[in-house]
Amino acid sequence: MILLARVTALAGVHGDAGSRDPGMGVCDPNNCTRPYNHGQRMITTARELYQQIQARRPPLLLDVRNEDEFARWKVEGAHPVETLNLPYFAFVEDEPGSVAKVKDWLAGRAPELVVICAKGGSSEFVAEVLRGHSLSAQNLEGGMIAWGGQTVRSEIPSSPVRVLQILRFGKGCLSYVLSAGSDAVIVDPHRHMDEYGALLHEHGLRLRAVIDTHLHADHVSGAPALAQSASVPCFGHRDDFEHASFSFEPITDRAPLRIGALDLAPVRFLHSPGHTPGSTSLLVNDKLLLTGDTLFVGGVGRPDLAGKAAEWGRELHRTLQERLRPLGDDVLVLPAHSAGPQEARADGTVAAPLGALRQRNPALRTDAATFVEEAVRSAGAAPEAYARIREANMGHWSASEDELAELEFGKNECAMARRH
Ligand SMILES: [Fe+2]
Structure with missing residues (x-):
C-alpha cells in the first residue's frame, strides 16, 4: 500500500x-x-x-x-x-x-x-x-x-494486385492489404481495426473482403469484426472455422478469390494444411505466396498445437513438398510471422524467394520420416493463453481491450522449434 x-x-x-x-x-x-x-x-x-x-x-x-x-x-x-x-x-x-x-x-x-x-x-x-x-x-x-502492438507498413512491389505488408514488429505478426484498383482485401488482420480503417482511407480503398489464413492461436484476429463492420465476407477454411460462431465464406482450394461479382483472379487459394487443418496460402499474381503459418523465412509453423505433432507434422511435410515446393524459385514467400528482426530484409520487409528457402530452410530439404520425428521431438507446451485466443478467434468468447492485450502478451511462438 x-x-x-x-x-x-x-x-x-x-x-x-x-x-x-x-x-x-x-x-x-x-x-x-x-x-x-x-x-x-x-x-x-x-x-x-x-x-x-x-x-x-x-x-x-x-x-x-x-x-x-x-x-x-x-x-x-x-x-x-x-x-x-x-x-x-x-x-x-x-x-x-x-x-x-x-x-x-x-x-x-x-x-x-x-x-x-x-x-x-x-x-x-x-x-x-x-x-x-x-x-x-x-x-x-x-x-x-x-511495443507488441505497434506496426510499420511496407509496399511489396507487385502488379496487377498491389500488396502492402504490415509488420507488428514487437510481436512478429504480419498482415497484408491486397488491392486492385480501389478494391481491397485484408489478410490476417490483427485486432486494432482503426489502423486498417485509416490505411484504407489514406489509399482511397474500399474493403471488399477479409481473410484469415488459419485459426490463429498467438494473437486475437481482427478478421470477423472487421468484416462485420464493413459488411463484407470473412473467408476462412471450413477445417478451421466449421464451429465458429460467426458466419464465414468457405475457402475453396485452388479457386480464385471471388467476392460476389468481383473476380480477383490474380489471387488464388492454396490449401496448405499442417500447422492447422484449414491453413491456406494465397498465390498473388503468380509471383507472391502469402503462406500464413505454413512456411516462414526461417522455419515452418509448428504442427503440435493440438497435441497431434505426428499427424499434423506428416500433413505439413506433404504440403511443403507437394503443394509449395513445385512453385517457381522466384515466387516470393510472405509469411504471417517473423521470428525476429534478423529475418527482415534491408528495406524492413519480411520475405524471401522460395528458391532461396529451398537452399537454406532445412524443413524444405528433410525427408518425411525425419521431419515427423523432429516435429514430435520438438513438440512442447504452448503458452497457456493460446487455447483462450483460439476460442476468441472462433467467436466463442470476447473480452475488454486490456484483457485481450494481456492475453496476447509476448512474442509469437508459432514456429516449429529446431533442436539440432
Ligand atoms: Fe498460427
Whole structure:
C-alpha cells in the first residue's frame, strides 16, 4: 500500500497532464513542482524507439521486469540494442544500490536511457527515481504491450494486385492489404481495426473482403469484426472455422478469390494444411505466396498445437513438398510471422524467394520420416493463453481491450522449434 502511494505520488508530480506537454512528454517549467531536470523528455513511444533502433541510434535500455519475463520477450532490433535487466523491486528495496548499478553499467556514458516494463507503470516510477539522481531517463509509454502492438507498413512491389505488408514488429505478426484498383482485401488482420480503417482511407480503398489464413492461436484476429463492420465476407477454411460462431465464406482450394461479382483472379487459394487443418496460402499474381503459418523465412509453423505433432507434422511435410515446393524459385514467400528482426530484409520487409528457402530452410530439404520425428521431438507446451485466443478467434468468447492485450502478451511462438 505504501509502495502504491509512493508510485502515485511520483507520477502525480512528474506525469500529470498539467505539468507536461502531452505531445513531447516534457515538463512545463512554469507548471511543474519537481525541482530538477526541467525541459527533459520523460517519455518515448514504441514507434520512436523502433525508429531509433532502425536508424542505428538506439538509446540504452533498462528493462525493469522480472528476469524470466525479460528472458522470454524483450525489445530487439535489426541492429544491436544494449539492455540492462534490473527488476523494479530492486529499486523499491534498495534505491541507492540499484541506482549505483545503473551508473556502473553506464560507465560514465551520458546517454538517453529508456526504461521499460510490461505496461509502463513500474518503468515510470524507476525513470523518475533515475531522474532524481540526475540521469536522463525516459519511460517507454505503454511498455511491452505498446511495443507488441505497434506496426510499420511496407509496399511489396507487385502488379496487377498491389500488396502492402504490415509488420507488428514487437510481436512478429504480419498482415497484408491486397488491392486492385480501389478494391481491397485484408489478410490476417490483427485486432486494432482503426489502423486498417485509416490505411484504407489514406489509399482511397474500399474493403471488399477479409481473410484469415488459419485459426490463429498467438494473437486475437481482427478478421470477423472487421468484416462485420464493413459488411463484407470473412473467408476462412471450413477445417478451421466449421464451429465458429460467426458466419464465414468457405475457402475453396485452388479457386480464385471471388467476392460476389468481383473476380480477383490474380489471387488464388492454396490449401496448405499442417500447422492447422484449414491453413491456406494465397498465390498473388503468380509471383507472391502469402503462406500464413505454413512456411516462414526461417522455419515452418509448428504442427503440435493440438497435441497431434505426428499427424499434423506428416500433413505439413506433404504440403511443403507437394503443394509449395513445385512453385517457381522466384515466387516470393510472405509469411504471417517473423521470428525476429534478423529475418527482415534491408528495406524492413519480411520475405524471401522460395528458391532461396529451398537452399537454406532445412524443413524444405528433410525427408518425411525425419521431419515427423523432429516435429514430435520438438513438440512442447504452448503458452497457456493460446487455447483462450483460439476460442476468441472462433467467436466463442470476447473480452475488454486490456484483457485481450494481456492475453496476447509476448512474442509469437508459432514456429516449429529446431533442436539440432
Ligand atoms: Fe498460427
